[in-house]
Amino acid sequence: MASSDPTVAAVFDAVAATAPEIRAALPGRRVESGMENASGESVLAGDLYADELLGDAFTAIDGVGSFVSEEREEAVDAGGPVGGGPDDAYAVAIDPLDGSSNLRSNNAMGTVVGVYDAPLPARGRDLVAAGYVLYGPITTMVVADEAGVREEVVERAPDGDGVERSVVEGDLTLPATPTVYGFGGRVPDWPADFRAYARAVEDDLKLRYGGAMVGDVNQVLTYGGVFAYPALRSAPEGKLRLQFEANPIAYVIERAGGASSDGTGSILDVEPEAVHQRTPLYVGNEALIDRLEAAVGD
Structure with missing residues (x-):
C-alpha cells in the first residue's frame, strides 16, 4: 500500500x-x-x-x-x-x-x-x-x-x-527470536568492549555478513538479530554516514519494532553537525541493542 x-x-x-x-x-x-x-x-x-x-x-x-x-x-x-x-x-x-x-x-x-x-x-x-x-x-x-x-x-x-x-x-516486523548477526570492520580494529560483545552474541547467533549494509540489515529484518558497524580504533567516529545510511536504516528497523543505537542511545536522536558526518551504527532486536549499550556505552 x-x-x-x-x-x-x-x-x-x-x-x-x-x-x-x-x-x-x-x-x-x-x-x-x-x-x-x-x-x-x-x-x-x-x-x-x-x-x-x-x-x-x-x-x-x-x-x-x-x-x-x-x-x-x-x-x-x-x-x-x-x-x-x-x-x-x-x-x-x-x-x-x-x-x-x-x-x-x-x-x-x-x-x-x-x-x-x-x-x-x-x-x-x-x-x-x-x-x-x-x-x-x-x-x-x-x-x-x-x-x-x-x-x-x-x-x-x-x-x-x-x-x-x-x-x-505489508506489515514487516522483526522476528521475536533473533537468529543472525553481521559486524563490519576488521576484528583487530574493534575496540576491546565491542570485541567482548561480539564474542558473547556469536554463541547464540549465526554469522551473516556480506559487506553491503543493505543486504546485512535485510538479513536482520528477515530473521531477527543484530547488525553493527562499530566505532573502530582507526575510526572512532564510525564509518557509516548519518544522513544517508544510519538514520534511514535506524528508522526502518525502529518502525519494524527493533532498536537502533550509536552506542549510547537511538541513532534517531543524534544531533547532526555536517551532511557527511559519520557515526557508529547498531540495529536489531531491542534486547541485543540493550546488551550492546551496556557493553560499549560510556
Whole structure:
C-alpha cells in the first residue's frame, strides 16, 4: 500500500522506477570512475550512474525541495523551502549504491533513501519515511513510513514499459527470536568492549555478513538479530554516514519494532553537525541493542 503522503509516495515511485535501470546498467559499470566522493572514497562508474539517475528523478518531484547524496559535496536545490511548515518541501538523502565495492565480486548491493521534513543535516526524528532497494537474486524494496514497514518485489513490466510492484509483506516486523548477526570492520580494529560483545552474541547467533549494509540489515529484518558497524580504533567516529545510511536504516528497523543505537542511545536522536558526518551504527532486536549499550556505552 502506497504512503498517504503524496510526496513520499512519489519519492518511492521514483526509486522503484529507477531500480531496474540501475540494475540493468551495472554489468558495464564495474570499473573505477577516477573520481572520489565527498568522503574521500574512490567512486565506481556504477555509483555515479545511480546517483545521476536518482538525482534527476527526485529533483523533478514537486514536493522535494532539496536532494543530497553520498556522492555529492553539497545539497542540490530542487526548488521550494525545506522545513516543517504545511507548504514546505522535503529533503531527500541517499546512498545511491550501497556496497558498490561488491560490484566487482557480484555480491549484493542496494540503494538507501531517507525523506526528511527539515533542511539537511537533520536528526533522524525529522524523517517522515525511509527505505532501501536490495539488488539481490531478486530486486526488493523495503519502505517505512507512518503506516509501518512493507516489502515489495520490483520488476520491469513484461512489455518493458514501466515497472510492476507487488507487496510481499505489508506489515514487516522483526522476528521475536533473533537468529543472525553481521559486524563490519576488521576484528583487530574493534575496540576491546565491542570485541567482548561480539564474542558473547556469536554463541547464540549465526554469522551473516556480506559487506553491503543493505543486504546485512535485510538479513536482520528477515530473521531477527543484530547488525553493527562499530566505532573502530582507526575510526572512532564510525564509518557509516548519518544522513544517508544510519538514520534511514535506524528508522526502518525502529518502525519494524527493533532498536537502533550509536552506542549510547537511538541513532534517531543524534544531533547532526555536517551532511557527511559519520557515526557508529547498531540495529536489531531491542534486547541485543540493550546488551550492546551496556557493553560499549560510556
